[in-house]
Amino acid sequence: MKYNELTRRYFGAPSTAGILSGPGVMRGAAGNRERGTWVQFDVQVVSGTLTAARFLAFACPHTIAVAAFVAEQAIGATATARLPQDVRALVERFAVPEEKLGRILIIEDAWAAALTSH
Amino acid sequence: MSRSVYAPENPQRPVYLDHAATTPVDPCVAARMAEVLNSHSEFGNPASSSHDYGDAANALVETARRQVADSVGASPDEVVWTSGATEANNLAIFGVAQYYRDSGRHIITARTEHKAVLDPCRELERRGWRVTYLVPDGEGLLDPDELAAALRPDTVLVSIMHVNNEIGVVQDIGAIGAICARHGGVRLHVDAAQSVGKRAIDFTGLGVDLMSLSAHKAYGPKGAGALLVSKRGTGRQDGRVQLTPLQYGGGQERGLRAGTLATHQVVGMGLAFALALETAESEIARIARLQERLWQGLSSMGGVLRNGSTRHGVPHVLNVSIEGVEGESLLAAVSPQLAVSTGSACTSALSEPSYVLRSLGRSERLSESSLRFGLGRGTSERDIDQAVAILGYQVSRLRQVAGA
Numbered sequence: 355m356k357y358n359e360l361t362r363r364y365f366g367a368p369s370t371a372g373i374l375s376g377p378g379v380m381r382g383a384a385g386n387r388e389r390g391t392w393v394q395f396d397v398q399v400v401s402g403t404l405t406a407a408r409f410l411a412f413a414c415p416h417t418i419a420v421a422a423f424v425a426e427q428a429i430g431a432t433a434t435a436r437l438p439q440d441v442r443a444l445v446e447r448f449a450v451p452e453e454k455l456g457r458i459l460i461i462e463d464a465w466a467a468a469l470t471s472h
Numbered sequence: 473m474s475r476s477v478y479a480p481e482n483p484q485r486p487v488y489l490d491h492a493a494t495t496p497v498d499p500c501v502a503a504r505m506a507e508v509l510n511s512h513s514e515f516g517n518p519a520s521s522s523h524d525y526g527d528a529a530n531a532l533v534e535t536a537r538r539q540v541a542d543s544v545g546a547s548p549d550e551v552v553w554t555s556g557a558t559e560a561n562n563l564a565i566f567g568v569a570q571y572y573r574d575s576g577r578h579i580i581t582a583r584t585e586h587k588a589v590l591d592p593c594r595e596l597e598r599r600g601w602r603v604t605y606l607v608p609d610g611e612g613l614l615d616p617d618e619l620a621a622a623l624r625p626d627t628v629l630v631s632i633m634h635v636n637n638e639i640g641v642v643q644d645i646g647a648i649g650a651i652c653a654r655h656g657g658v659r660l661h662v663d664a665a666q667s668v669g670k671r672a673i674d675f676t677g678l679g680v681d682l683m684s685l686s687a688h689k690a691y692g693p694k695g696a697g698a699l700l701v702s703k704r705g706t707g708r709q710d711g712r713v714q715l716t717p718l719q720y721g722g723g724q725e726r727g728l729r730a731g732t733l734a735t736h737q738v739v740g741m742g743l744a745f746a747l748a749l750e751t752a753e754s755e756i757a758r759i760a761r762l763q764e765r766l767w768q769g770l771s772s773m774g775g776v777l778r779n780g781s782t783r784h785g786v787p788h789v790l791n792v793s794i795e796g797v798e799g800e801s802l803l804a805a806v807s808p809q810l811a812v813s814t815g816s817a818c819t820s821a822l823s824e825p826s827y828v829l830r831s832l833g834r835s836e837r838l839s840e841s842s843l844r845f846g847l848g849r850g851t852s853e854r855d856i857d858q859a860v861a862i863l864g865y866q867v868s869r870l871r872q873v874a875g876a
Contacts, residue, residue, distance in 0.1 A: 355800065365804065371873045387874075388837060390798065394875065410875035414800040418873060 357415055358449040364419035370426050371418075372408040374398055379406075382467025385460040387412045393421050393461050395468040399433040409464075416450045417457045423448070424461060435466040486811045487855045487862075491689075491848030492637055492666065492789050493813055498691035498849075501744045505693060508532060508736040518733050519724055529735045536742025540685065540698055543745040544664070545674035552699045552725045553738050557665035558588040560684035560699035561631075563729065564661040565592040567715030568629045568682070569601060572659075576626030582606040582614055582633070583831040584641075589631050589663055606632075610833050611781035612641035616651055623655045630658055634673070635666035638828040638844055639780030640789025642671055649679030657705065659713050665689055665697075669748030669755065670786040675700055681713040685745075687737070691849060692744030696737040701728065751849075759847050760787035762856050766845060769860030773867055779829055779842060790845045793829070796876035797867055799840030805866040806843075810859055813844040 357365065373381075374396035383394035391413045398406040407425040411418045427438040437444070441458050444450070450458055488496075497505075508514055513525065518533045520526025534548065541548045554560045569579065581593055583605045593603045604622045608614050614632065623630075630652055635642050645662055652660045660679065665686040667673055675683055680702065687696035705711045721730040767790060770776045775795035794802060803814040825839035834842070845859070 355804065357804065365801070368873060373875070390837065390840070392874075410873065412796075412798050412874040412876070414798060415804045418801060 361416055361419040361448045364422040365415040368418055368422035370408055370422050371410065373410065374406055374408050380468050380471045382464055382469065382471045384463035384467055391417055391457045391460050393417065393464040395425065395464050397433070397468045402433055404428045404431050404433050413457060414454065416448055416454055417461065420444050420448050420450070420458055421461050424465060433469060435469040437462055437465055486807070486809050487858050488811045489845045489847060489851065489855065489859055490811045490813055492844060492846030494688050494694065495691045495848055496850065497693055497740070498744060498747055500747065501692055501740045504743050505736045505740040508739050514735065518735055519722065532735055532739050533733055536738045539742035539746040543668060543749040544683070544685070544700065545676050546700050547703065550700050550703055552701055552728050553733055554697045554699055554729060555695055556697035557663060557684045557686035560697050561588040561663055562592050563699050563715065563718055564682040564684060565589065565596070565629065565631060566718055568659055568661070568713065569596050570716035571714045572628040576628045577601040578604070578624050578627045579629045579631065580604045580606065580619065580622050580627060581631045582608060584608050584612060584636055584828045585631065585633050586637055586663055586665070589633065608831060612636060612639050612832055613781055613784055614643055616644065616647040619648060620651050623658060627658050629661060631661040631663070633663040635664070635671060635786050636780070636828065637666050638826060639791045640785040641780045642784050642786060645678050645680065653679050668745055669752050670788050672752070687741035687744055690744050690748045693737055693740040696734070696741040698741070755849065756787060759851070762847055762851055762853065763787040763790050765853065766790055766856045766859065769856065770863060773864050777838065779832060779834065788847050791842060793834060793838040793842040794867055795838070796874060797841050797870040798874070801870055802841055802843065805870060806862055809862045813846070814842065
């Protein structure tokens with residue numbers, strides 16, 4: 355499997371991997387480890403703005419890279435259940451094979467679950 | 473000829489631990505092949521017996537034939553050159569099935585065989601043959617009693633590999649051969665592509681009818697192999713095993729494999745096998761020590777499961793499943809620094825778990841998160857220590873990312 359430079363970078367050093375705790379932190383997850391893909395997001399929202407985001411993922415390199423990117427890009431944005439970029443744009447940016455589209459939709463589900471978990 | 477030591481030209485390259493996939497050509501073999509290719513007197517067609525050029529090439533081919541035969545306990549006239557073990561497997565399976573089609577159309581093999589055996593069997597099923605796929609135990613070993621129970625009056629061939637390419641498990645070919653002999657001498661084919669230099673082979677003593685060999689798994693060239701065709705009848709009333717050839721045109725190799733022989737290729741295979749025989753004893757002991765060092769290092773990470781029998785395996789192959797990491801990510805993380813094989817077959821963007829490990833009862837996840845380490849002549853203690861350090865770092869990192 356070949357990965358583009360962006361995927362290699364975010365997979366190799368996913369700086370937003372981890373968990374959050376404290377006031378205003380919400381958590382959501384989607385997928386299933388036994389089925390090969392599981393993603394969790396922790397988001398901290400202050401006055402309607404995302405101030406921090408972290409992710410955990412048992413997943414392929416594309417999924418880890420996209421989740422890391424989503425958590426990074428969301429900081430400072432208005433808290434919304436929609437991803438900072440839509441799934442199609444993420445698939446293109448990270449050169450995710452069409453067969454893996456379902457895995458990126460799991461990221462979208464996990465993100466929505468976190469933002470609607472309160 | 474002095475033994476050469478394989479050493480990577482570039483120490484910055486990933487550590488090569490995929491010798492079960494292929495091996496580098498031994499420098500002595502490469503040099504000898506180049507000599508043959510550059511020769512002005514040995515370039516003739518080995519089948520041209522009317523002049524010295526052909527005779528010289530034929531002499532090289534026959535020397536190589538003897539070297540291959542000597543290394544596996546066979547007679548030179550039992551060696552049929554092929555392009556590799558895949559062609560040898562195809563020739564054995566289709567050749568027997570076609571020749572004995574009026575005697576029966578049942579074949580027995582195992583779920584853990586190489587695709588070069590399974591795919592011809594599946595093709596025969598499409599053509600109307602029946603195939604029984606034996607299931608190994610949790611360590612990858614076949615029960616000879618299950619083979620005995622599967623044999624039928626219309627069974628024309630049993631095809632069982634010697635050393636498994638994924639898990640290194642060695643089947644008891646002697647016991648399997650004895651069962652086949654007791655059952656009216658049903659023909660036995662053995663895929664021994666992984667065996668040379670790793671485990672001693674006595675083709676004559678094992679009671680095997682057909683055996684596939686590969687050059688490139690034993691520091692020889694790719695594109696060369698052989699099918700050993702026994703000249704004994706192993707007690708059968710209908711005598712020695714017969715094959716219908718797959719290709720025609722020239723009658724080379726006693727009519728079993730038509731086509732002009734690639735002299736330099738078979739010379740390379742012959743020398744590679746001779747060298748493997750010469751160094752086998754010391755190499756097996758050295759590799760066993762390295763495998764133990766690797767296993768101790770990997771198992772210290774925790775959550776590492778060994779796949780395949782430890783008592784009935786070659787030391788050159790160590791297959792492990794690693795808990796808490798996803799298979800594709802594991803391979804992607806280590807592959808820039810470490811050349812190993814994964815337990816998933818990436819035939820598309822979505823990987824498929826190893827059918828061999830699934831046959832042993834491993835879960836889909838653990839089959840995917842497996843790695844096969846293939847140790848070989850060029851492997852050093854430093855390589856092993858590097859591999860353990862790389863794996864330790866990347867597994868820890870991926871487990872953290874996964875929250876495991």
